[in-house]
Amino acid sequence: HRKWSERKVTIFTPMSDQQETGPTMRRLSQLESVVLWNRARQIKRELKQGVKKPYREVIDISWGDPQGGGIKPLSFVRQVLAACHYPQLLNSDKLPEDVRQRAERLLKECAGRSTGSYTATQGIPYIVKGISEFITRRDGGVPSFPNNIYISSGSHAVKTGVLTPVPCYDKVNMSIRELGGVTIPYYLHEDQGWELQIEELNRALESAKGVCNPVALYVMNPGNPTGSLPQRRSSFSWLMRVNDLEFVSYKKVLAEMGPPISETVELASFHSASKGLIGECGLRGGYVELVNVDPAVMEYIYKLFSTDSCASVPGQIALNLMTHPPQPGDPSYSLYNETTLIHNVRRVFEVLNSVPGFSCQPVEGGGFAFPRLHLPLNAIHKAKEAGMQPDEFYCVRLLEESGLLVNPGWNFEQKEGTSHFRMNIMIKEETLEGVLRRLVSFHTKFMKEFS
């Protein structure tokens, strides 16, 4: 009596029989870097059991998880959340005035004054409205409408094609394939600071002809893993000065380009409480703002979201605290300080670019560095023998010998023949020093071994 699941392994099979072609259109069934994660788990276990190693703990900088990396959450955020969950805390003076006021305000917007109630499908209206105000402020007055905003707890998600950057955050490509879509890679230009070149977008679009129906373009700003900010282009050729970088949203630029473009290009902009200053990954709060989407389609979007009931209420609250942080004069304002990642970014850039075998583009934004490895041929051959991609091989050795866990570039897709890894830089400054020490020491030994 055999289980049916033994008879079939047709998971994530695209609707048609068309075979995937090319190394960049990989099937989801390939398990990425399983060797690395399994080894990391094993090493952590061994360390716990007291096995001697050249290091006392594994430093995991493979995820974009600031709090996992030791950065403390913002007190204001946690105090408000605790008070919302356990309103008895509002009776004492222990919590600052602005915390108590915000918690009261938020509880008023929860059905039955409870964070345990379901909310409206798009999110608590007061919080959604707050998000639209935040977006309008951020974009210098470009209006944002609450009806176009959906708060979400996480990804949701003929052959439809989506243009995605190379390199790209791996979950994006997985999501697209999971839905039966096809990813159409467009390569960011590493030597020019990971620039997105229009000519390359056109080439990618051409390549899709006959293979799939491209309907969407996915861009990440700032980039993950690259950390790059796109150059702002218009017929007036605006230029960004390196030291004067500013985040400009796609929505703002779209609005400023005026009709007909500003009224026709369909745009979905995503944001999250997992990154930025607030770094609350575990609360799962994010939103999407939709622009120029057909009203009939918006109805269906509503239905789709409603089958998930609503986003997690703690996540929604985190978004409100992100869009409306304490202001100067509020008791919690001084504690709500900016975590300067600028130091980390500069440090990584200067250290890695001074070591032979490494090169790193300036990290203009985001939470990661994505340095390039210039590996000797011997290392590349050794990797092939071991059945691994060169950067995966490097990362496994890095883990074994120095206890540093990073994310091989192979997971994010990259130009054929290049090697990279992604490391989280949303970590404490002292931790970063430790990381760079281990990294440089290992790298020097590795390069010598395979020269």
Add this chain to the structure above:
Amino acid sequence: MATLNPQVKAVEYAVRGPIVLKAADIERMLQQGVKQPFSEVIKANIGDAHAMGQQPITFLRQVVALCCFPELLDSPVFPDDAKQRAQRILQDCGGQSLGSYSASQGVQCIRQDIADYISRRDQGVPSDWNNIYLTTGASDGIMSILKLLVSGHGSSRTGVMIPIPQYPLYSAAISELEAVQVNYYLDEANCWALDVEELQRAYLEAKQHCQPRVLCIINPGNPTGQVQSRKCIEEVLHFAYEENLFVMADEVYQDNVYSSDCEFHSFKKILYEMGPEYFNNVELASFHSTSKGYTGECGFRGGYMEILNMDSQVNSQLVKLLSVRLCPPVSGQAAMDVIVNPPEEHEPSYSQFNKEKSSVLDSLAHKARLTEQILNSVPGMKCNPVQGAMYAFPQIFIPPRAIQEAQALSVAPDMLYCLKLLEETGICVVPGSGFGQREGTYHFRMTILPDPEKLKVLLEKVREFHLRFLEEYSHPEPQLNICTETEHRETSKQPN
């Protein structure tokens, strides 16, 4: 619209559907001062306990608050057992914080606590924490499993067997995934019992046009509230074994059993008791949630699933699928941990915890009986016993004229009924057509959650409305009378 994913177009979810949108419109009008025949909209459409006044369980909120803001661990305001649990959870979180991503299967100690709970609940049946996955509400788990199991083309396309009536997440998911929906009808005349012969009938019929692979059961039932007997569960599992079906047991209402003649038996426990040939072969996924029971924590989006006998390769794919969404909300995972790891007899919070728990469950049981009683006293309404869950699903008689009117308006007859109920009384319930029902029968689903006083008022208004509705649509056609009179006058004028 042209490039909209066609599968999305087919998705419907009645619980938050058009009637709820209408209710929201009316609420807005009331707020703006527009006069209605009622002063408030009562949302009896969704199983949202706190929204209807149910109080959260103190101990659970204490543990979650401590996890959110660990500085509170120094506060004398919180009892030791709450602190101990919070510390235990935080210990297993990255950076000892709720704000860290957890492993995509969930925080390890919570998975272990869940396995212990299941074992205790099932009187010793072993549970392996490696088979436990935390989920974002039960819906997330259900959706993930279905995504995994749906495949094939044409006549080999996966068929998913679902009860009629069902919780519309299933039909929505089936639509979205383009699986084949295979209906098996619960027996209304028999307290919504599940008859294995009906399962067999549905299966055989479905085999002609698809490959039935999945069998979904909701126990206790939603919207029907029936609690499956041990014997029935055995028969279902035997059927699944024979036909090689993957069983999905939605047990989110396992703590909501009101009838003294009924008892919750988990599918897993029964499977175990059927012996190793069954226990080691039948593929079973069981789901639970923080949203129901006695805690009613819907907003936290907490849940878990336990998976048995899944092929290891398929399992790897599941792990990969789950990793795409990174992890379920950690606050929800913490809430789930409290549910499976409540205060024990020797602990300080024990007596208050149990007092609160009993108070909630006793109240629900009382409201279940009250609702059943009052609805059954209304002519033209028949309500099966509400044995469990949180809803009443009475059958309503809709006169032929009302049916015609509904058809003319292109709405289901019970939707017309519910819209009128909403407009005249402010009470929002969900039409039976949103859940599925036998052809020619009509129902609505209402929750039993409002507090007893409000519930009585609500039920009275429903009764009054129903009688009015019957009255309005039972009169013979007025036009018919006018016609004959005119005809009569004409004929009487005719010469000679």
